[in-house]
Amino acid sequence: DAKTTQPPSMDCAEGRAANLPCNHSTISGNEYVYWYRQIHSQGPQYIIHGLKNNETNEMASLIITEDRKSSTLILPHATLRDTAVYYCIVRKEYGNKLVFGAGTILRVKS
């Protein structure tokens, strides 16, 4: 699987958009980008995934660059409850397991 690089931590003001970057410069054509998050002491939670088009759901938006070497997870109106570790994972489409890196600690501040 392609390796991902994320900043170790970020801060965001409550009510503002949180933009979390992820680099995956060695991604190959059949690999998806997944985002999970882990709120303190809980199990990870699925957020969103995509292949090459931008995606949006009730939780977040995922913007993938045209060359697919990087992506950005956007939480449009961050709340204190969004404080968590966010994991960017690149995964092949079939039969492949999730590999979690260290992730980005997002701190939402009032």
Place this chain on the structure above:
Amino acid sequence: NAGVTQTPKFQVLKTGQSMTLQCAQDMNHNSMYWYRQDPGMGLRLIYYSASEGTTDKGEVPNGYNVSRLNKREFSLRLESAAPSQTSVYFCASSELLRLLTDTQYFGPGTRLTVL
């Protein structure tokens, strides 16, 4: 739906003791997983079961065994616990590992301390 449940929530063992961590899911998922998470680190896959009747090693299988008891239940056994196995253990399930867009759902975790 309870989703993915794990028992116990907390456990303290002495070195050399054995124990089994239980996991069950009620989402009719085919695939199940066991991860461990050490402080300040991401999750590492111990074992997984792509479908009922099959199990495979993950990234860190040494010191563990698993049993896929039926479609709902996937247990993790420590035969002789060591302090290096102190960790938080998460069970997860997904519809089918081979699916294009397989998404994993996680349990609340078991916090294990080995003295």
